[in-house]
Amino acid sequence: xxxxxxxxxxxxxxxxxxxxxxxxxxxxxxxxxxxxxxxxxxxxxxxxxxxxxxxxxxxxxxxxxxxxxxxxxxxxxxxxxxxxxxxxxxxxxxxxxxxxxxxxxxxxxxxxxxxxxxxxxxxxxxxxxxxxxxxxxxxxxxxxxxxxxxxxxxxxxxxxxxxxxxxxxxxxxxxxxxxxxxxxxxxxxxxxxxxxxxxxxxxxxxxxxxxxxxxxxxxxxxxxxxxxxxxxxxxxxxxxxxxxxxxxxxxxxxxxxxxxxxxxxxxxxxxxxxxxxxxxxxxxxxxxxxxxxxxxxxxxxxxxxxxxxxxxxxxxxxxxxxxxxxxxxxxxxxxxxxxxxxxxxxxxxxxxxxxxxxxxxxxxxxxxxxxxxxxxxxxxxxxxxxxxxxxxxxxxxxxxxxxxxxxxxxxxxx
Numbered sequence: 001x002x003x004x005x006x007x008x009x010x011x012x013x014x015x016x017x018x019x020x021x022x023x024x025x026x027x028x029x030x031x032x033x034x035x036x037x038x039x040x041x042x043x044x045x046x047x048x049x050x051x052x053x054x055x056x057x058x059x060x061x062x063x064x065x066x067x068x069x070x071x072x073x074x075x076x077x078x079x080x081x082x083x084x085x086x087x088x089x090x091x092x093x094x095x096x097x098x099x100x101x102x103x104x105x106x107x108x109x110x111x112x113x114x115x116x117x118x119x120x121x122x123x124x125x126x127x128x129x130x131x132x133x134x135x136x137x138x139x140x141x142x143x144x145x146x147x148x149x150x151x152x153x154x155x156x157x158x159x160x161x162x163x164x165x166x167x168x169x170x171x172x173x174x175x176x177x178x179x180x181x182x183x184x185x186x187x188x189x190x191x192x193x194x195x196x197x198x199x200x201x202x203x204x205x206x207x208x209x210x211x212x213x214x215x216x217x218x219x220x221x222x223x224x225x226x227x228x229x230x231x232x233x234x235x236x237x238x239x240x241x242x243x244x245x246x247x248x249x250x251x252x253x254x255x256x257x258x259x260x261x262x263x264x265x266x267x268x269x270x271x272x273x274x275x276x277x278x279x280x281x282x283x284x285x286x287x288x289x290x291x292x293x294x295x296x297x298x299x300x301x302x303x304x305x306x307x308x309x310x311x312x313x314x315x316x317x318x319x320x321x322x323x324x325x326x327x328x329x330x331x332x333x334x335x336x337x338x339x340x341x342x343x344x345x346x347x348x349x350x351x352x353x354x355x356x357x358x359x360x361x362x363x364x365x366x367x368x369x370x371x372x373x374x375x376x377x378x379x380x381x382x383x384x385x386x387x388x389x390x391x392x393x394x395x396x397x398x399x400x401x402x403x404x405x406x407x408x409x410x411x412x413x414x
Contacts, residue, residue: 003179004178004179004180004181004243004244004245005243005244005257006175006178006179006241006242006243006244006257006258007241007242007244007247007252007254007255007256007257007258007412008239008240008241008242008254008255008256008257008258008351008355008409009088009089009091009240009241009242009247009252009253009254009255010085010086010087010088010089010090010091010239010240010252010253010255011084011085011088011237011238011239011240011255011352011355011356012080012081012082012083012084012085012086012087012088012189012236012237012238012239012352013025013081013084013235013236013237013238013349013352013353014054014057014077014080014081014084014191014235014236014237015034015052015054015233015235015237015339015342015349016034016035016051016052016053016054016055016233016234016235016338016339016340017032017033017034017052017338017339018034019054019055019056019057019080020084021084021085021088021352021356024339024349024352024353025353025356027338028335028338028339028353028364029362029364029385030385031338031364031365031367031383031384031385032338033216033217033220033337033338033367034052034053034055034233034338034339034340035050035051035052035216035217035219035220035231035233035338035340036050036051036053036216036217037049037050037213037216038050038051038053038195038200039053040053040195040196041196041197043200046197046200046201046204047204047209047211048200048203048204048209048210048211048213048229048232049213050210050212050213050216050219050231051195051200051231051232051233051234051340052220052231052232052233052234052235052339052340052341052342053195053234054077054234054235057076057077057080059071059073059076059080061080062076062079062080062083063076063079069131069133069137070133070136070137071137071142071146072110072111072112072113072114072137072138072193073111073113073193073234074107074109074110074111074112074143074191074192074193074194074234074236075111075137075142075143075146075191076193077191077192077193077234077235077236077345078105078107078143078144078146078147078189078190078191078236078238079143079146079147079150080236081189081191081235081236081237081238081348082103082105082147082150082151082187082189082236082238083150084238085187085189085238085239085240085352086151086187086240088240088253089240089242089252089253090250090251090252090253091185091240091252093151093152093153095152097184097185098152098153098154098155099154099155100155100183100184100185101151101153101154101155101183101184101185101186101187102148102153102155102156102157102158102174102177102182102183102185102186102187103144103147103148103151103153103155103156103157103158103186103187103188104144104156104157104158104159104160104170104171104173104174104177104186104187104188105143105144105147105159105167105170105187105188105189105190105191105238105348106140106143106159106160106161106162106166106167106169106170106189106190106191106344106345106347106348107140107143107159107161107166107167107190107191107192107344107345108161108162108163108164108166108190108192108194108343108344108345108399109192109194109199109343109344110138110139110140110161111137111138111139111193112193112194112196112198112199113193113196114134114137114138115138115198116196116197116198118130118131118134118138140159140161141157141158141159143159143190143191144157144158144159145157147187147238148187151187153185153187155182155183155185155186156177156182156183156186158170158173160173160190161344162344162399162401162403162405163343163344163399163400163401163403164304164341164343164344164346164347164397164398164399164400165347165397165398165399165403165404165405166190166343166344166345166347166399167188167189167190167191167237167344167345167346167347167348167349167351167397168346168347168348168350168351168395168397168405168406168407169263169347169397169403169405170188170189170190170347170348171188171189171239171241171258171261171347171348171351171407172261172262172263172405172407173188174186174187174188174241175188175241175258175261175407176261178241178242178243184242184243184246185240185241185242185243185246186240186241186242187238187239187240188238188239188240188241188348189236189237189238189239189345189347189348189349189351189352190236190237190238190342190344190345190346190347190348190349191235191236191237191238191344191345191348192233192234192235192236192342192343192344192345192346193234194232194234194343195232195233195234199232200232203230203232206271207229208229208230208271208308209229209230209231209232210227210228210229210230210231210307211228211229212228216231218368219231219368220307220336220337220338220340220367220368221307221337221367221368221369221370222303222305222306222307222312222334222336222337222366222368222369222380223305223312223316223334223366223369223372223373223376223378223380224307224368224369224370224371224372224373224376225371225372225373225374226370226371227307227308227309227312227373228307228309229307229308229309230306230307230308230336230340230341231307231336231340231341232340232341232343233336233339233340233341233342233343233346234340234342234345235339235342235345235349236342236345236348236349237342237345237346237347237348237349237350237351237352237353238348238352239348239351239352239355241258244257254412255355255356255358255359255412256354256355256358256359256393256409256410256411256412257409257410257411257412258407258408258409258410259290259291259293259392259408259409259410260286260287260288260289260290260291260293260406260407260408261286261287261290261405261406261407261408262282262283262284262285262286262287262288262289262290262404262405262406262408263283263286263403263404263405264279264280264282264283264286264404265279265401265402265403265404266278266279266402266403266404267402268402269402270400270401271400272310273310273311273314273315273398273402274314274402275314276314276317276321277314277315277317277318277321278318279398279402279404280304280314280315280318280319280396280398280404281318281321281322282404283396283404283405283406284318284319284322284394284396284406285322286406287394287406287407287408288322288394288408290408291392291408291410293392293408295322295323295324295326296323296326297391297392298323298326298330298392298393298394299330299331299388299389299390299391299392299393300330300331300332300333300354300357300363300388300390300392300393300394301319301330301331301332301333301393301394301395301396302333302334302335302350302353302354302357302393302394302395302396303315303319303332303333303334303380303396304334304336304346304396304397304398305332305333305334305335305336305337305366306334306336306341307334307336307337307341311398312373312376313373313375313376315396315398316375316376316377316378317375319332319378320378327378328378328379329379330378330379331363331379331381331386331388332366332378332379332380332381333363333364333365333366333380333381334366334380335349335350335353335364335366337365337366337367337368337369338364338367346397347395347397347405347407350395350397351395351407351409354393354394354395354407354409355409357390357393358390358393358409358410358411359411361387361388361389361390362385362386362387362388363381363385363386363387363388363390364381364385365381365382365383365384365385365386366380366381366382366383367382367383368383369382369383390411391410391411392408392409392410392411393408393409394406394407394408394409395407395408395409
């Protein structure tokens with residue numbers, strides 16, 4: 001029995017550069033940054049005082065007022081992105097289809113702002129001051145739970161929590177769920193809202209964040225010689241995956257076909273990738289092998305590209321090892337240069353961006369690449385978008401603990 005083909009029919013994006021899919025896509029193609037001074041709390045005493053905040057988001061545009069208090073911001077973003085994706089795909093879940101429609105949404109951290117708020121309530125007023133909504137508002141799988149309730153989706157329902165690979169794993173696992181016949185449609189991706197005192201403070205204490213506080217729009221500079229850390233971002237990226245036959249029967253728009261998925265572990269260090277980039281190399285090869293695609297067929301890589309000294313150098317090495325002489329002919333870009341790093345939501349956001357790139361045949365740029373690093377010597381599509389022929393595009397996501405994911409998309413041609 002041949003494997004079922006899986007296509008992507010809807011994209012929903014919420015990010016620091018725009019609320020909505022077209023707003024985000026237009027901004028990243030224009031090279032616009034969403035990074036600026038932190039406004040969510042007083043960051044004046046923090047080493048890192050800049051972030052990629054979502055601006056102008058009103059949960060009441062998507063959620064009834066009585067339900068808002070039951071959801072952390074990361075769940076609100078997930079609900080919004082899922083609705084954007086559902087509408088984009090023209091998907092309506094009926095009682096007849098409900099058990100064949102699933103939800104798989106990830107987060108790396110979950111409800112940090114809710115946890116911080118309820119901890120303050122405990123310290124200031126004792127246990128009676130803890131909200132009864134605390135747990136369901138903050139735990140990671142409630143993004144998938146709330147979305148499934150709103151859609152009426154009664155199929156597989158799950159969540160991943162694999163650091164910065166989480167939503168790429170969610171999309172890949174959802175792909176496999178459809179392939180093996182456990183669902184016909186999956187709503188997949190991730191959400192994150194960790195621009196909080198503990199979120200920013202924790203990453204800053206690790207010296208993982210950029211401290212270019214006086215120049216926020218130019219602070220995130222993947223592959224640049226002067227990069228000094230990542231910029232924390234927030235938002236959500238959700239895609240609709242469908243079995244090809246069902247998508248065709250209902251006349252769904254098809255962005256791209258998802259043809260490969262890889263997962264690996266570094267088994268090296270809690271935060272740093274292995275010096276030889278072995279885990280990153282193997283996860284890219286795994287995605288290619290799964291699809292039966294050779295390295296020379298890849299046209300574009302949406303890099304993990306965090307703007308940290310370690311990641312960008314080692315990811316470059318892994319790409320060279322994976323693609324050999326062809327590496328120099330591949331366009332590689334990091335959209336995190338504009339959106340910031342959405343942590344557990346990064347893979348979902350970037351899956352949507354890559355699907356759009358494949359459909360539109362346009363590669364978003366890596367902005368702020370002004371002083372190339374000698375160790376980062378590939379074609380990073382510096383500063384301006386590029387029209388290109390894209391048949392196969394790869395999206396990389398790597399996370400703390402050595403967890404890696406790669407998704408391989410193909411231009412749909414019937």
